[in-house]
Amino acid sequence: MTATAPLAERVLRGEQGALARALTLVERRAPGCDEVVAELHRAAGRAHVIGVTGPPGSGKSTLVAAMAAxxxxxxxxxxxxxxxPSSVFTGGAILGDRIRMSELAGDRGVFIRSFATRGALGGLARVALDAVTVLDAAGRDVVVLETVGVGQAEVDVVSGAQSVAVVSVPGLGDGVQAIKAGLLEIADVHVVNKADREGAHRTVSELREMLRLSRRRPGQWNVPVEQTVAHSGEGVPISSSASTST
Ligand SMILES: Nc1nc2c(ncn2[C@@H]2O[C@H](COP(=O)(O)OP(=O)(O)OP(=O)(O)O)[C@@H](O)[C@H]2O)c(=O)[nH]1
Ligand SMILES: [Mg+2]
Structure with a gap:
């Protein structure tokens, strides 16, 4: 069909250009956005949505790239x-660059979009969740949502995901205090990344202890604590670190 077909229709057919346009529409909350999202919403619901969150620089993007692979x-x-997306403060690399430098370069099976915060986190949750709907409707099997886990708004963004991985690293401040209470509660899996660094075992035991003391949601499974070295892919295989809770 032609490029004049309605945008939602073209997204549903899996056209990459339409997908990019729909995401821009969502990001700008441009006129027509709500209609397109509503139409796509009806076709969405098949993707497995995974939230990945954690402190700045903990290796979330590296982990997400490894998961995508x-x-x-x-x-x-x-x-x-x-x-x-990564700021100069954390030394993190932009996820897109990471993917372009990896074995996934040029792979149309991976579609990435970064949204800047621009100080408007309330609106951002909406943008992020609508973007998940767009990718889901476009037929992506897995949709991964990376946010920096620093505040309630970010927690809200990922808590909409079916599975939430909370990333921490060894030696982050005092024990695992950098993991906010809210993050502890929404995790379906804890990932201690940078396990090549000293203190990983200690962080794992501290997390296990915190989980033991925290109140579990009814029916919630025993939240596993995994160790990964994201840049080498160690510990990343899906059977462990990205297992689902459904
Ligand atoms: N030693 C070690 N370094 C890692 C590991 N994973 C990631 N890094 C490095 O940690 C730095 C930050 O990685 P990112 O993946 O950008 O971290 P991030 O959590 O996405 O960062 P922000 O998005 O800025 O919060 C980079 O220099 C990575 O190469 C790991 O398992 N071990
Ligand atoms: Mg990142």
């Missing part, structure tokens, strides 16, 4: 939404 190996298509 794992899903691609398993033949699944991936959509990635990174909220508040």
């Amino acid at each position: 794992e899903y691609r190996r398993a033949g699944r298509t991936v959509g990635i939404i990174a909220v508040d």
